[in-house]
Amino acid sequence: MVTKGSTARASAGTARAATSSGDRTGYPTGAHVRLEGVLKSFPLGQRERLVAVDHVDLELEPGSLTALTGPSGSGKSTLLHLVGAIERADSGSVRVDGHELVGASRARLTRYRRSVGFVFQRFHLLPSLSVLDNVLVPLLPERAERAGAVERARELLDAVGLAAREDALPATLSGGQQQRVAIARALVVRPRLLVADEPTGNLDSRTGRSVLDLLLGLRATHPMTVVLSTHDPLVAAACERTVHILDGRTVAA
Ligand SMILES: Nc1ncnc2c1ncn2[C@@H]1O[C@H](COP(=O)(O)OP(=O)(O)OP(=O)(O)O)[C@@H](O)[C@H]1O
Ligand SMILES: [Mg+2]
Numbered sequence: 481m482v483t484k485g486s487t488a489r490a491s492a493g494t495a496r497a498a499t500s501s502g503d504r505t506g507y508p509t510g511a512h513v514r515l516e517g518v519l520k521s522f523p524l525g526q527r528e529r530l531v532a533v534d535h536v537d538l539e540l541e542p543g544s545l546t547a548l549t550g551p552s553g554s555g556k557s558t559l560l561h562l563v564g565a566i567e568r569a570d571s572g573s574v575r576v577d578g579h580e581l582v583g584a585s586r587a588r589l590t591r592y593r594r595s596v597g598f599v600f601q602r603f604h605l606l607p608s609l610s611v612l613d614n615v616l617v618p619l620l621p622e623r624a625e626r627a628g629a630v631e632r633a634r635e636l637l638d639a640v641g642l643a644a645r646e647d648a649l650p651a652t653l654s655g656g657q658q659q660r661v662a663i664a665r666a667l668v669v670r671p672r673l674l675v676a677d678e679p680t681g682n683l684d685s686r687t688g689r690s691v692l693d694l695l696l697g698l699r700a701t702h703p704m705t706v707v708l709s710t711h712d713p714l715v716a717a718a719c720e721r722t723v724h725i726l727d728g729r730t731v732a733a
Contacts, residue, residue, distance in 0.1 A: 510705035511576050511673040513540035513563060518572035518582075520558055532558040534728035535572070540705050545696070547716040548709040550725035556709035557677050559725065563707060564596050564675045565589045576673065594618065597666030597704070599695075601678035603658045605650040605665075611637065612646035615665045629668075636664035639701070640694060656687035663695060667702055676708035680715055692718055 515538040521529040532555045540546055540563075548556045561567040562574055565581050568589075574581040581589065605614045615633040623629055637643050640660040642653075650658055659679060666674060679695065680688030692715055699706065708719070716722045724731050 509672075509703045510543040511540075512542045512578070513538075513673065513705060513707070514573070514575045515539070515559075515562070516573040516575075518559075518562060518574060519570045520555075520562055520567060521570055532728050533562060533569070536728070536730055538723065538730060540707055542705055543699075543703055545699070545706045545720045546708070547719035547722045548707065548725055549711070549713075549716050549722055552711075554725040555728040556725050558728075560675050560677050560707065560709055563673070564598060565593050594620070595669060595671060595673075597669060597671030597674040599659070599662050599666050599674070599676035599679045599708075601681040603650070603655075603662045603682070605658055605661055607650055609649075610646065611642060611648050611650065611653070611661050614650065614661055615668050618665060618669050633664070633668055636667050637661075639698060640664045654687070655683050656691055659683060659691050660694065663691070663698070667698065670702075672704055674704050674706045676706065678709050678711065680710065680712060685712070685714070688712065688715065 515536055518533055518536045518538075519531065520533040521531045524530040534555070536559065538559075548559060550556055558567060562569050562581075563576075565574075565584075569582045572582060576592070579592075581592065584592070606617065609617070612630070612633055615636060616629060619629055634643065634646065637646055640663055642657060642660055642664070645653065645657070650661065653661065659682070663679075666676075674695075676695070680691055683691060695706070695708075696718065708715070710716055
């Protein structure tokens with residue numbers, strides 16, 4: 481993976497096309513994400529660079545549900561970090577709803593990042609905050625203090641089946657419950673794009689399945705574009721489209 485390779489295009493999937501620009505709940509259908517010739521490398525020793533994402537072209541249609549699969553180290557997380565602007569690409573183009581992220585100002589990337597929902601394999605809940613306060617974390621202080629914010633967080637906790645645990649500390653919850661809180665937290669910003677890096681990776685297969693079912697079910701009321709990474713073939717099979725990553729490139733599944 482240290483050498484550069486040729487451009488590879490993702491296999492044609494069955495991404496669901498957007499059917500409308502919004503719904504009754506005020507949620508838009510989802511973001512349109514387009515990556516073209518995206519390259520991301522990291523320093524490797526003194527002179528070399530490790531190419532983690534190697535000239536990737538990838539399109540995520542509004543409202544689609546895509547799974548990234550591939551061996552450990554193939555570049556799935558890095559690709560998700562580029563889509564979520566946690567990392568910046570070396571070159572190429574990452575456009576979200578037509579807005580270019582590569583070369584965007586830090587202020588713009590910060591604003592963009594706040595609009596994206598993230599779910600991580602290790603949940604990343606703040607241990608000293610209650611479940612309810614964890615869900616409110618992504619909101620800026622002035623928004624979190626608005627009257628509607630707490631109600632919204634409670635609605636989301638209800639949607640993930642944890643309404644009764646809003647005062648609990650994360651450590652007192654099971655892994656599956658903690659991931660449900662993390663999903664509620666990701667949705668509090670009303671994201672048009674949800675990025676989930678191995679959202680079931682730390683869960684046993686039954687709990688993982690229930691968390692996945694929850695995520696899929698939430699799309700009915702919270703339309704959004706979802707891209708996740710997974711090592712679990714059952715999780716990938718539940719998605720509309722699978723993009724396989726090998727050595728930083730997309731390959732036909
Ligand atoms: N911040 C970083 N600094 C240096 N190298 C990195 C960094 N992040 C990722 N890499 C390297 O980039 C490559 C791709 O890593 P990445 O985490 O994207 O893989 P992955 O497909 O998500 O793997 P896994 O399935 O184990 O999560 C790996 O070789 C990794 O070591
Ligand atoms: Mg990873």
